[in-house]
Amino acid sequence: MAAPARASSSPLRAAAPRRVLEGFGRALRSASVYAAPRDAEELALLLRRAAEERLPVAFRGSGRSYGDPALSSGGLVIDLTGMARMLSWDPVNGILEAEPGLTIEGVWRRTIEDGYWPAVVPGTMFPTLGGCLGMNIHGKNNFRAGTFGEHVLDFDLLTVGGQLLRCSRDEHRELFHAAIGGAGLLGAISRVRLKLKRVESGRVRVEPLAARSLGEMFDRFEERLPVADYLVGWLDCWGGGRGQIHQANYLHDGEDPEGRASLHVERQGLPPRILGFPRSLIWRFMGPMLSQPGTRAVNFAKYTLASWEKPGKTFLQSLVAFSFLLDYVPNWQLAYGERGFIQVQLFVPDEAVRLVLPEVLRRCRERGLVSSLGVLKRHRPDPFLLTHGLDGWSLALDFQVPKNRERLWDLGREISARVIDAGGRFYLAKDAILRPEDFQAAYDPRLAAFLTLKRRLDPQGLLMSDQARRLLGASD
Amino acid sequence: MSLSFKKALVIGASSGIGEATAVALARSGAAVAVVARRAEHLAAVEAALRQAGGPAAFSYAHDVTAYAEVPELFEQVVRDLGGLDLVVYAAGVMPEVEVNEYSFEKDRAMVEVNLLGAMAWLNLAAPYFAAQRGGTILGVSSIAGERGRRGNPAYCTSKAAFTTYLESLRNRLAVQGVNVVTAKPGFVDTAMTRGKPGLFWLVSPAQAAERMLSLARRGSSATGFVPWRWSLVALIVRNLPSFVFRRLSL
Numbered sequence: 001m002a003a004p005a006r007a008s009s010s011p012l013r014a015a016a017p018r019r020v021l022e023g024f025g026r027a028l029r030s031a032s033v034y035a036a037p038r039d040a041e042e043l044a045l046l047l048r049r050a051a052e053e054r055l056p057v058a059f060r061g062s063g064r065s066y067g068d069p070a071l072s073s074g075g076l077v078i079d080l081t082g083m084a085r086m087l088s089w090d091p092v093n094g095i096l097e098a099e100p101g102l103t104i105e106g107v108w109r110r111t112i113e114d115g116y117w118p119a120v121v122p123g124t125m126f127p128t129l130g131g132c133l134g135m136n137i138h139g140k141n142n143f144r145a146g147t148f149g150e151h152v153l154d155f156d157l158l159t160v161g162g163q164l165l166r167c168s169r170d171e172h173r174e175l176f177h178a179a180i181g182g183a184g185l186l187g188a189i190s191r192v193r194l195k196l197k198r199v200e201s202g203r204v205r206v207e208p209l210a211a212r213s214l215g216e217m218f219d220r221f222e223e224r225l226p227v228a229d230y231l232v233g234w235l236d237c238w239g240g241g242r243g244q245i246h247q248a249n250y251l252h253d254g255e256d257p258e259g260r261a262s263l264h265v266e267r268q269g270l271p272p273r274i275l276g277f278p279r280s281l282i283w284r285f286m287g288p289m290l291s292q293p294g295t296r297a298v299n300f301a302k303y304t305l306a307s308w309e310k311p312g313k314t315f316l317q318s319l320v321a322f323s324f325l326l327d328y329v330p331n332w333q334l335a336y337g338e339r340g341f342i343q344v345q346l347f348v349p350d351e352a353v354r355l356v357l358p359e360v361l362r363r364c365r366e367r368g369l370v371s372s373l374g375v376l377k378r379h380r381p382d383p384f385l386l387t388h389g390l391d392g393w394s395l396a397l398d399f400q401v402p403k404n405r406e407r408l409w410d411l412g413r414e415i416s417a418r419v420i421d422a423g424g425r426f427y428l429a430k431d432a433i434l435r436p437e438d439f440q441a442a443y444d445p446r447l448a449a450f451l452t453l454k455r456r457l458d459p460q461g462l463l464m465s466d467q468a469r470r471l472l473g474a475s476d
Numbered sequence: 477m478s479l480s481f482k483k484a485l486v487i488g489a490s491s492g493i494g495e496a497t498a499v500a501l502a503r504s505g506a507a508v509a510v511v512a513r514r515a516e517h518l519a520a521v522e523a524a525l526r527q528a529g530g531p532a533a534f535s536y537a538h539d540v541t542a543y544a545e546v547p548e549l550f551e552q553v554v555r556d557l558g559g560l561d562l563v564v565y566a567a568g569v570m571p572e573v574e575v576n577e578y579s580f581e582k583d584r585a586m587v588e589v590n591l592l593g594a595m596a597w598l599n600l601a602a603p604y605f606a607a608q609r610g611g612t613i614l615g616v617s618s619i620a621g622e623r624g625r626r627g628n629p630a631y632c633t634s635k636a637a638f639t640t641y642l643e644s645l646r647n648r649l650a651v652q653g654v655n656v657v658t659a660k661p662g663f664v665d666t667a668m669t670r671g672k673p674g675l676f677w678l679v680s681p682a683q684a685a686e687r688m689l690s691l692a693r694r695g696s697s698a699t700g701f702v703p704w705r706w707s708l709v710a711l712i713v714r715n716l717p718s719f720v721f722r723r724l725s726l
Contacts, residue, residue: 033547074551
């Protein structure tokens with residue numbers, strides 16, 4: 001029998017544009033209704049309408065999460081990049097207040113000449129403050145400075161019910177610790193206040209350190225942890241984990257020959273050309289380097305060059321050039337081709353890391369799927385509910401998605417299972433593959449507390465990204 | 477490459493080319509959802525789909541000019557079929573227009589059904605297929621869109637615009653693995669053409685449907701005339717100088 005179509009009671013569904021949106025890795029995508037509010041009032045109206053239409057909502061900033069937390073298949077994606085005003089800046093105390101769409105780039109460009117730098121930045125300057133807060137991002141200084149959330153003073157959370165809650169360590173304390181790292185599942189961030197770090201130079205002193213094995217890399221990290229401000233390790237995943245560490249330290253008064261002139265914005269640019277080629281064109285030639293033989297050759301060459309460097313040699317590098325390595329080659333993610341790539345970032349407790357990570361690298365080689373890039377970092381615990389932070393280490397592995405994607409997903413889940421066994425965690429900004437049972441195993445009982453809070457603030461489960469649907473499917 | 481369609485939606489399926497296409501799809505083993513304005517015809521079409529052996533058949537009464545209904549209805553179709561790999565837009569109207577008649581009401585109806593209705597539906601199908609990196613859109617345009625004939629300006633306009641819209645979709649979606657096919661039938665023996673003077677090379681709706689589906693199954697984002705011999709006519713008509721074309725009583 002023909003079902004008569006009803007007149008639409010869904011103005012958002014009927015009138016708002018559709019967009020096909022992707023995660024940064026381009027391996028996951030979905031079609032959704034799309035809206036970009038310009039202020040908190042429009043944002044509140046959108047949430048109200050979405051609730052009326054029972055349209056699942058995901059928030060999106062710059063789209064730099066690798067998997068699917070900023071996607072909502074068939075639902076509404078609210079793009080917050082239009083709410084990017086800096087509301088206030090206090091150059092005496094280094095306190096900034098802004099709307100959620102302001103990017104890290106927007107922050108440092110305004111604050112660096114006053115001698116302030118964001119205390120925690122990711123490997124790219126393009127994420128928004130709302131995204132950084134929702135994902136509770138970390139940087140190469142996680143072991144020293146903690147996660148992004150540790151530098152947030154307070155923020156406004158707009159709930160599905162229309163309440164605007166000011167959250168801080170004193171007000172709505174529980175929510176403060178749950179929404180930071182809560183992947184936008186408790187409400188929309190409409191304002192954030194942040195404490196920045198005082199810097200006396202716009203440069204850091206960088207020291208490269210070669211490591212002939214993964215064991216040696218752990219040793220060198222541990223040796224430098226007490227004295228370094230930043231530490232990051234690059235691993236040759238074909239070579240069993242040998243690689244190179246970069247240690248960086250802030251320069252204090254008198255240590256930078258350029259003095260405060262190094263704080264000028266013009267001194268903070270990235271080079272316009274790399275090896276003589278315009279940066280914007282480089283991704284077009286990177287494809288062959290990301291194939292399995294290509295990554296093997298590149299990793300070998302990179303390690304060989306690193307091992308030739310004179311021990312103890314240091315150099316000065318601008319904060320931007322050191323911090324935002326991912327921005328050197330614009331659109332580099334496109335080099336992975338139409339199938340895209342995923343990143344699996346494994347967080348392993350300190351006591352298990354020397355067993356687990358070599359095993360992970362071995363399993364990747366055995367399955368014939370070796371990461372094009374391995375990045376090692378040291379972490380510390382933090383007070384946030386769904387945090388990835390722990391007293392341990394993380395290894396981030398980038399994989400081009402093969403024709404048979406299930407092979408890669410199986411490997412990802414296999415190595416994730418090993419991490420869960422060891423008491424490890426994951427990072428929602430990177431995740432594309434975990435299943436509800438993995439997530440629950442890694443986050444129980446914290447997940448139960450988070451879901452209780454979610455049911456209280458969002459009883460209909462309106463805030464539901466593709467990632468949330470994937471991870472909470474069984475639990476919610 | 478020959479595509480086989482498992483879950484198809486046909487819009488404008490209560491009679492003519494749309495109905496024949498839906499039945500042909502059901503016969504080839506696809507679950508088919510049909511959408512049409514005339515609810516009284518839909519039950520018969522649904523029965524024909526079941527009789528043709530399709531694994532599932534769904535029908536929905538809907539006027540394609542009720543644009544605001546489309547998003548919810550599209551979601552419902554996808555839910556009912558459990559996915560989608562083919563959308564056929566076959567809705568079309570061609571009211572009688574005298575050569576000395578200028579009727580905004582009739583012209584608007586043609587633009588609204590033949591073009592805007594297609595945009596309302598295909599603007600949902602396109603991102604859906606782009607996100608799943610696959611799927612086929614089959615648009616039933618017409619040879620009438622090749623030139624602006626004196627007989628029915630708005631019909632020619634609506635079909636020319638639909639052809640261009642489909643071409644743009646094809647260029648936008650090809651890189652994402654979506655197959656956009658433009659079918660341009662000549663004269664087909666349907667209620668829309670019945671009784672009109674000067675028809676020739678008439679084919680049945682079933683023959684037109686088979687030819688259109690074979691174009692769609694190629695998976696190569698084709699544009700094709702239905703039947704093929706109309707491409708020769710189109711070639712000539714397209715290349716006739718204007719001063720010659722306007723003297724022809726087309």
